[in-house]
Amino acid sequence: MLMLLRLLLLLLLLLSTSARAQTIHYVDTDANGASDGTSWADAFPDLQAALTATASGDELWVAEGTYTPTPGTDREATFQLVSGVALYGGFEGTEMSRDQRDWGLHETILSGDIGAPGTATDNSYHVVTGSGTDATAILDGFTVTGAYADGLFPRNRGGGMRNVNGSPTIRHIIFRENHARRSPDNRDAFGAGMYNESGSSPLLEDVRFERNVAGTPGNGAAGGLANRFSSSPTLRGVVFLENEAGALAGGMANESNSSPLMVDVQFIRNTSEGWTGGLDNYDDANPTLVNVVFFGNACANYGGGMTNDTNGNATLINVLFVGNVARNEAAAGAGGLQNNGSSSTLVGVTFIGNDAPDGAADGLGHRGSGSVTLRSSIHWDNGDELVDETSGGLDVTHALVSGGFASGTAIIDADPLFVRAPSPGPDALWGTSDDDYGDLRLQNGSPALDAGDAAHLLPDVGDLDEDGNTAEPTPFDLAGGPRVTATTLDLGAYEGGIAVSNEGSAEARSAPDLGVLSPNPARGPVTIPFTLPTPARVSLTVLDARGRTIARLLDERRPAGSHTLRWSTADLAAGSYLVVLHAGGTRRVRTLILT
Structure with missing residues (x-):
């Protein structure tokens, strides 16, 4: 009892x-x-x-x-x-x-x-x-x-x-x-x-x-x-x-x-009156960046987008540097990424439109001990693309570089044929609200298609496919599409190509696709481009950060080719949204930031 x-x-x-x-x-x-x-x-x-x-x-x-x-x-x-x-x-x-x-x-x-x-x-x-x-x-x-x-x-x-x-x-x-x-x-x-x-x-x-x-x-x-x-x-x-x-x-x-892990992170129009507009890594800080973008960041000295300094050994996978500026009042350093005394690895990165008027490099620069390992990358329209102030500090393989890179291996010097090149807008100034960061996917016929090596892929440390396997090769590109087709890899942050005809029609090389939203971030109307390889019924919806459908923009059959839709974004609060395309059994998603 x-x-x-x-x-x-x-x-x-x-x-x-x-x-x-x-x-x-x-x-x-x-x-x-x-x-x-x-x-x-x-x-x-x-x-x-x-x-x-x-x-x-x-x-x-x-x-x-x-x-x-x-x-x-x-x-x-x-x-x-x-x-x-x-x-x-x-x-x-x-x-x-x-x-x-x-x-x-x-x-x-x-x-x-x-x-x-x-x-x-x-x-x-x-x-x-x-x-x-x-x-x-x-x-x-x-x-x-x-x-x-x-x-x-x-x-x-x-x-x-x-x-x-x-x-x-x-x-x-x-x-x-x-x-x-x-x-x-x-x-x-x-x-x-x-x-x-x-x-x-x-x-x-x-x-x-x-x-x-x-x-x-x-x-x-x-x-x-x-x-x-x-x-x-x-x-x-x-x-x-x-x-x-x-x-x-x-x-x-x-x-x-x-050493943080950063997945699907955006640095947009951040500024510093000294060094590094976007992200700075210093003194044994070894971050990993997966599917990250640097748009329109600026600083007075070097590292408009990002700086690695004194064993700031960063790893970058599927990363964009667009329109970052270092004014170089100290007359040194790069507009996109500056690497000082650090050993960093970059795979599937794209640099375009970065600027350092008085610096040694506009795109990427290295000085001091350490090195930068570049694989399957694109460096275009940055002025001085790659500058190595320390002999042997840049290890470049399978890359597209404007003007070439003499000490590299498998280097291509040819127009990458982006779907739409970025532009600083009517004011001709990066880091302002009229910036257009472009559509940096590759057209069919681009010399960057299949020009990489799948062996360069790094482990899926960000677990992009959410299968719990972080040892497998990175499965997706920046847009969420498959990163590898056969044994080859495309150069830059995006996999796959878009075929653009003289009339401006377009079709995805392998499946329907959702283009880069413009502008993004936005304070008003947004242009949403998408492409269809064959006629298909198209659904375009907008989800909020909770995954709830807040707008249905399109639900109808469309012919093959290139299409655009202009959306007002009226009555939506500032925040993060998802634009979702369903067509031909394919789902594509883009993040939209409203400010």
Whole structure:
């Protein structure tokens, strides 16, 4: 009998624990009920109060509105994430299921604008903090904005979010217009959007860093994201748009054994008043980039798109560098990618339209120890395409290079025949809103088709096909199509070709295809090109970041050839969307960024 009672007590305890682990706390700044978080009607009006009521396994459902870390003026106040606790934003305040929320429609803002409204200098140092957490600490569906990190060290690092030995899960988040400044004790600012250090390796999925600013001219690094001291996050579907730094890395900086994995990441129009407009890797930072683009980034000195420095040994797979500019006020370095004292490997990359007016190289440059290994790449219309300031520092095989490259092997010097070449637009300036990044797929008849070697393919470290096998060769190109046909490889970031006739009709070499959206990012109408090898019924739809269909643009039979559709994008909020083509049993997808 005693044993039975013990078993019953244990069962009751387990049931109680299980029920406790599933507690949902409701938060709504407009709620006026009991304020105990038990329902939408009785939701906590204050997010900070709701956080203090949580235990491991709990969820916070947060309705649209603006929430600050404190109702007062304490700049130290922050939203501290907790392991085992998940914060979900994007609710209207009536939902019964988490799947019903829409973070694009119901913006849920975590704001550092405390003190005097609209005055930045009294704002929170860090809006969100994830220090000491693991992956079970979740932040999902919020906009983080209004930080002003200008205090004594370390209060000048990580305005939007600061992680020290913390690795939370970050999904569907926008870090917008956060600031970091040099501290009163003369310490440089880092990571206005997010700062990771001391083994912080969060997961970032569907995250945007927009118009964050680190430092002032001459100081400050990583306007968007800084990773330091063995911090190696995983980034999937992340966009860096128009972030700024006073000295180094407008978009992102990796330093001191920080080696993130970056898949489907975009660096667009980020700027630095010193070095490196887009991405900087320094001091044993060895990132891996898969399906990444650098569009229109700029800096005052070298590395408009990207810099590897002092054993910043990066690996790049299926990467574009288009229209990046280094003004070279120090008269050194490259517009696209500068490699200094580092050993980097690039497979399936395309450089076009990059510029360094007073530098040694417009496209890619190398100096110092180390080397750059280039395989199956295209270097076209960059001016000085490849410059090796150290004899033997560039190992180039199976590449198309304007003007050739004497020390390379299997080098082609001929027009690659892109479907549409990029253009800086009517203002003739890269890094502005009228840029056209082109359609850098290859036409049929391009000398770059089948000119590579499939043996050059690197392992699928990004698991692009989601089969769990990261040892197999990279299966897809930048557009998501098969990377290998037979035993050959096309040069550049795209596989397969488009045949363009004198009349402008086009057909995919092997299947229907969806062209490069233009412009992208966009603030208005977008042109959507697609090609059909044979007549087919065509479906064009637009999905939001949750995969929901929000627009049906086309559903009809079309003849073989080249087609374009002009879409207004009216009434859509800024964010990331997918344009999906279904035709002839083929599915093609393009990401569209609306700003």
